[in-house]
Amino acid sequence: MPQSVPSFIDMLADCSQSAVHLEMRDAYAIGDEADEFTAWQQGHRSDWDDRAAWWHPFYQGVADAVARGVVVRRARVVSEPVTEYIRYEHYITHANVVAGEQVRWLPRCRATDIAFPGNDFWLFDGRLVRVNHFNGDGVMVDQEVTEDPSVVKLCGSAFEAVWERAVPHEEFQV
Secondary structure, eight states, X not given: OOOOOOOHHHHHHHOSSEEEEEEOOSOOOOTHHHHHXXXXXXXXXXXXXXXXXXXXXXXXXXXXXXXXXXXXXXXXEEOSSOOHHHHHHHHHHHHHHHHTOEEEEEEGGGOTTOOOXXXXXXXXXXXXXXXXXXXXXXXXXXXXXXXXXXXXXXXXXXXXXHHXXXXXXXXXXX
């Protein structure tokens, strides 16, 4: 039976201390973002001074959480040389940073000895994991939420190991 998963924004709104996100794919194709990626490939660049043009509910949810004192961190494990999609993702990460996220990047070659879960995830308050399942083309096909202590422990330790080694966004070159 499929699990009913609360919206990300609702889960973030319920968060009181920390929200960490680990991304491990070299390409994603998520809804409207696929169109934005295509536009970026064709030379479109955001006018960061025109916040209304790029700010959306995700960024507002992060900003609201950070304003409440929630520490929001995102780490990305990437292959090098990076894919064109990762170049795009690095570019748009400016919006995540403006919203209040701390972001770091870890070259995959420096992650060999880290035990990873099989999927990208968000870990809320060190107790609740939202797992994102993608198909081979990078399309999100399912999500699940778990409080299983072994999953929480694996996700938390993997994130912290990556975070410790990763390069802060402003220093990572693509």
